[in-house]
Amino acid sequence: ALGSDTGGSTRNPGSLCGVVALKPTYGLLSRHGLIPLVNSMDVPGIMTRSVHDAATVLRIMQGRDERDSTTIQAPSTPPSLPEHFDIRDIRVGIPKEYHALGLSQDTLDQWSRVATMFEQAGAQVQEVSLPHTQHSIVCYHVLCCCEVASNMARFDGLEYGHRSTVDSSTDAMYATTRHEGFNNVVRRRILSGNYFLLKSNYDRYFVKAQQMRRLITEDFTNVFRSGIDVLLTPTTLSDAVRYSDFIQEDNRTRSAQEDIFTQPVNMAGLPAVTIPTALSCRGLPIGLQLIGQTLQDWKLLTVAHWMEQQLSFPVIHFHGDSDERELDRSKVTFAFTAMTRLQTIAAPEVILLHRRMLFNTALALSARSTAMGPITHHSSAPDHSEPCNRTPERTKGK
Amino acid sequence: MAASSSGYSRMFCKLRKYVNKSQSLYHTFVIRTIWTSGSKTQLQPKAHTKSLPRMVGVVGLEIHAQIQSTSKLFSGSHVRFLAPPNSLVSHFDASLPGTLPVLNRRCVEAAVLTGLALSCTINRKSLFDRKHYFYADMPAGYQITQQRVPIAVDGILVYSHFEGRRRNQVITRSVRIKQIQLEQDSGKSLHDDERSQTLIDLNRAGVGLMELVMEPEMCCGEEAAAAVRELQLILQALGTCQANMAEGQLRVDANVSVHRPGEPLGVRTEVKNINSVRHLAKAIDYEIQRQMEVLQSGGTVLNETRAFDSKSGNTIPMRDKEGLQDYRFMPEPNLPPLFVYESEASVPAGVDPAQVVVIDRLSAQLPELPSVKRTRLVETHGILQEHSFTLVNEDGLMDYFESVVQMTKIEPRKVIGWVIKELMGNLNSQSLKVSQSPISPCALAELINLVESNHISSSTAKQVFQEMWKAPEKKVGQIVKEQDLWMINDKDELQKICQRVVDSHPEEVQIIRRGNKKVLNKLMGEVQRETKGRTDPVQVRAILEKMVS
Numbered sequence: 001a002l003g004s005d006t007g008g009s010t011r012n013p014g015s016l017c018g019v020v021a022l023k024p025t026y027g028l029l030s031r032h033g034l035i036p037l038v039n040s041m042d043v044p045g046i047m048t049r050s051v052h053d054a055a056t057v058l059r060i061m062q063g064r065d066e067r068d069s070t071t072i073q074a075p076s077t078p079p080s081l082p083e084h085f086d087i088r089d090i091r092v093g094i095p096k097e098y099h100a101l102g103l104s105q106d107t108l109d110q111w112s113r114v115a116t117m118f119e120q121a122g123a124q125v126q127e128v129s130l131p132h133t134q135h136s137i138v139c140y141h142v143l144c145c146c147e148v149a150s151n152m153a154r155f156d157g158l159e160y161g162h163r164s165t166v167d168s169s170t171d172a173m174y175a176t177t178r179h180e181g182f183n184n185v186v187r188r189r190i191l192s193g194n195y196f197l198l199k200s201n202y203d204r205y206f207v208k209a210q211q212m213r214r215l216i217t218e219d220f221t222n223v224f225r226s227g228i229d230v231l232l233t234p235t236t237l238s239d240a241v242r243y244s245d246f247i248q249e250d251n252r253t254r255s256a257q258e259d260i261f262t263q264p265v266n267m268a269g270l271p272a273v274t275i276p277t278a279l280s281c282r283g284l285p286i287g288l289q290l291i292g293q294t295l296q297d298w299k300l301l302t303v304a305h306w307m308e309q310q311l312s313f314p315v316i317h318f319h320g321d322s323d324e325r326e327l328d329r330s331k332v333t334f335a336f337t338a339m340t341r342l343q344t345i346a347a348p349e350v351i352l353l354h355r356r357m358l359f360n361t362a363l364a365l366s367a368r369s370t371a372m373g374p375i376t377h378h379s380s381a382p383d384h385s386e387p388c389n390r391t392p393e394r395t396k397g398k
Numbered sequence: 399m400a401a402s403s404s405g406y407s408r409m410f411c412k413l414r415k416y417v418n419k420s421q422s423l424y425h426t427f428v429i430r431t432i433w434t435s436g437s438k439t440q441l442q443p444k445a446h447t448k449s450l451p452r453m454v455g456v457v458g459l460e461i462h463a464q465i466q467s468t469s470k471l472f473s474g475s476h477v478r479f480l481a482p483p484n485s486l487v488s489h490f491d492a493s494l495p496g497t498l499p500v501l502n503r504r505c506v507e508a509a510v511l512t513g514l515a516l517s518c519t520i521n522r523k524s525l526f527d528r529k530h531y532f533y534a535d536m537p538a539g540y541q542i543t544q545q546r547v548p549i550a551v552d553g554i555l556v557y558s559h560f561e562g563r564r565r566n567q568v569i570t571r572s573v574r575i576k577q578i579q580l581e582q583d584s585g586k587s588l589h590d591d592e593r594s595q596t597l598i599d600l601n602r603a604g605v606g607l608m609e610l611v612m613e614p615e616m617c618c619g620e621e622a623a624a625a626v627r628e629l630q631l632i633l634q635a636l637g638t639c640q641a642n643m644a645e646g647q648l649r650v651d652a653n654v655s656v657h658r659p660g661e662p663l664g665v666r667t668e669v670k671n672i673n674s675v676r677h678l679a680k681a682i683d684y685e686i687q688r689q690m691e692v693l694q695s696g697g698t699v700l701n702e703t704r705a706f707d708s709k710s711g712n713t714i715p716m717r718d719k720e721g722l723q724d725y726r727f728m729p730e731p732n733l734p735p736l737f738v739y740e741s742e743a744s745v746p747a748g749v750d751p752a753q754v755v756v757i758d759r760l761s762a763q764l765p766e767l768p769s770v771k772r773t774r775l776v777e778t779h780g781i782l783q784e785h786s787f788t789l790v791n792e793d794g795l796m797d798y799f800e801s802v803v804q805m806t807k808i809e810p811r812k813v814i815g816w817v818i819k820e821l822m823g824n825l826n827s828q829s830l831k832v833s834q835s836p837i838s839p840c841a842l843a844e845l846i847n848l849v850e851s852n853h854i855s856s857s858t859a860k861q862v863f864q865e866m867w868k869a870p871e872k873k874v875g876q877i878v879k880e881q882d883l884w885m886i887n888d889k890d891e892l893q894k895i896c897q898r899v900v901d902s903h904p905e906e907v908q909i910i911r912r913g914n915k916k917v918l919n920k921l922m923g924e925v926q927r928e929t930k931g932r933t934d935p936v937q938v939r940a941i942l943e944k945m946v947s
Contacts, residue, residue: 031498036495066500069499069733147728147731149726150530153538153539159492159537160494170534170596199727202726
């Protein structure tokens with residue numbers, strides 16, 4: 001499936017749903033046709049069942065598009081991920097600032113488990129520092145609001161979309177159309193953005209945020225320049241939160257928490273991929289993120305592919321090879337439940353990860369020749385040694 | 399304080415003289431005097447007002463020139479005047495989300511060419527910004543422009559205007575160009591007050607504009623008009639803009655203020671809705687006058703936008719622009735910085751030189767600019783400077799003139815008379831362009847040659863010219879023959895005619911003999927009348943003088 005990733009909007013649901021989600025380097029994929037949120041950070045995201053599929057899609061889609069002036073020429077890419085790859089050549093960085101407040105025990109455990117896994121296989125794993133990380137989320141919010149205010153200015157009901165019935169004057173029509181058409185999250189961002197862009201505030205907010213953005217990018221550049229190939233971080237703070245818990249905080253706070261590990265990547269324009277790692281205590285997927293150097297998407301996916309193979313997180317399989325693509329509904333129950341939970345917590349700007357869409361795309365990508373057996377229940381993850389009860393919780397309504 | 403005390407009393411003396419001449423004149427004179435010198439408080443001039451200098455106007459122009467290109471600045475829609483409404487609108491022009499701007503190279507080249515012609519510094523790297531405001535004819539809610547770093551800066555426009563009673567003294571001035579920037583045009587809105595609705599036509603939305611900002615260095619309407627006329631000629635010569643104000647291809651807004659020289663600049667107003675160069679001069683002069691009156695009556699000038707009303711010749715405040723707008727400028731994230739390169743050599747490796755804008759390549763393409771043309775005309779043909787202006791101002795006239803000069807042996811200065819008086823006179827009275835002239839350069843050259851070779855007289859020639867105008871298919875010789883207009887060169891015949899005239903005017907002959915030479919002209923006139931102008935006045939005068947003395 002294709003999504004849009006501005007601050008993690010593809011990787012976040014990918015991680016919570018147990019699928020692979022890739023955000024390529026900014027400029028590799030054309031944004032023509034993508035409804036913009038933050039033009040300088042938006043990238044079309046790729047969601048697939050496996051890293052191999054993500055690589056395939058990337059290879060087809062990447063490259064310069066004359067209709068998008070921010071696209072660049074794709075680096076020369078081999079036809080598929082390498083068959084033989086020596087993980088011992090890879091240096092993995094663990095950014096210490098990403099050990100954030102609110103990180104769930106499950107996720108933390110998986111993070112160390114995978115780091116250990118890399119080390120034991122012979123890769124060099126070391127702690128690194130991205131000192132400006134703490135400022136990243138605020139900086140992201142300022143820039144996001146500014147661009148949102150700008151990009152939403154076109155929604156006035158004149159050429160397309162909802163138009164209010166108030167027509168006493170053009171200004172009145174604009175004001176009510178926009179008030180009716182936007183929800184309070186968007187309105188809040190527009191007002192904030194316009195505030196930041198006022199002449200008297202521009203230097204203090206917009207310019208300052210851009211300067212901070214440069215520092216955050218340089219943090220990454222410095223780390224990669226010191227010989228690190230990929231960074232290993234969590235994707236989200238925890239597994240999928242229940243809706244009733246989620247709505248306890250306002251959208252702004254939630255966004256700050258949900259995007260904490262993913263948005264610095266958008267600020268720096270780097271490629272990143274989330275790989276389903278294991279199931280949490282509650283039986284919900286947890287993913288970990290790998291961040292690569294700019295335009296090194298292929299190398300990133302190579303490492304991700306290796307990681308995926310080691311983890312053996314259960315991939316969605318289908319009945320039969322060709323004609324009978326019947327879904328065994330009883331066995332699908334578990335997967336459905338996880339995705340239903342996801343739907344209710346999606347951030348407003350996420351191009352909604354509809355469960356049917358996911359399955360349809362999964363069908364389309366079933367070029368994979370490996371076993372198309374019946375949908376198997378995720379019970380056999382070899383290294384998953386959590387002793388707690390893994391049956392899905394019954395929620396009392398939504 | 400426009401008039402000093404002594405000046406005022408001088409004015410009173412003149413007034414008394416005029417009273418005797420005519421009552422109405424007195425009234426108009428008085429009204430005029432009071433108007434220009436300010437309020438009635440002027441009637442008690444104080445001694446110290448002598449030292450205060452006069453207030454002068456300060457004018458700065460902001461010009462939007464529509465770039466002559468096939469497609470718009472950031473999208474592939476066609477640029478065409480008078481197409482059916484909303485027929486030249488792409489998804490990007492209608493601001494549909496998901497569409498992105500793609501820069502049009504021809505527009506960049508047009509801006510660079512214009513910058514080079516105006517001696518600007520071309521910025522090797524320039525940036526695009528978004529200027530936000532809500533208006534129905536701007537679908538995106540913002541305009542893409544170049545606020546931070548425009549494509550060209552620090553240029554100069556040299557222009558001339560005529561002074562003197564016969565308007566033949568050429569004064570050359572210059573005004574500095576602050577910057578030239580690329581930006582999008584907006585659509586058009588047509589207000590239908592009857593049905594309380596506004597109709598939007600987006601054909602023009604997204605067309606490329608060059609905004610030229612001039613420093614406030616002009617003093618009045620005449621200078622501004624002359625500057626704009628020169629700019630029009632330059633843009634037309636470059637082919638970057640057709641510069642027709644009536645069609646909206648060139649839009650001029652004037653920033654007008656008044657102050658005393660040496661003091662800081664006064665509050666300025668912006669005057670819009672000016673559709674021709676003549677209106678520009680009127681609007682500016684009116685506004686300067688208005689501001690002076692406001693200040694002299696103790697008021698303050700408001701920083702506002704005013705529209706020029708061509709019917710009354712006044713400027714009236716515009717109600718839409720209320721207060722100062724904060725445009726919330728933001729860099730355009732979808733357009734990387736624009737690079738133009740000095741020469742082919744400075745284009746970096748890996749970049750196709752054919753795909754980028756190279757300044758040297760454009761410099762080589764610069765055509766001959768109007769000022770150069772005029773100098774060349776004066777130097778090559780020895781014509782007067784003021785005539786060179788007329789030749790260059792009128793589309794095609796210079797070529798016409800030079801063709802005629804090539805085909806005749808007479809001094810170009812004499813050809814000028816024909817071209818500027820007879821040809822242009824006829825063209826103007828029928829509102830025709832040079833290209834539509836019924837008389838070709840060849841035909842005119844033939845006519846002129848006939849005069850030179852004394853086959854027809856100069857006065858006859860003018861007659862023949864008008865005949866040729868009416869019947870372009872007839873050759874010159876044909877017309878002369880038909881109307882029997884050949885010049886009488888036969889000495890005997892001339893003698894006979896002159897004798898006849900002398901004999902029939904004995905009184906006049908006496909007066910001449912007594913010393914009043916001027917009456918000879920009357921006799922000459924008689925000869926001309928008898929011969930229907932087919933005589934050479936020089937010869938006739940000589941003969942008559944001999945006869946009379």
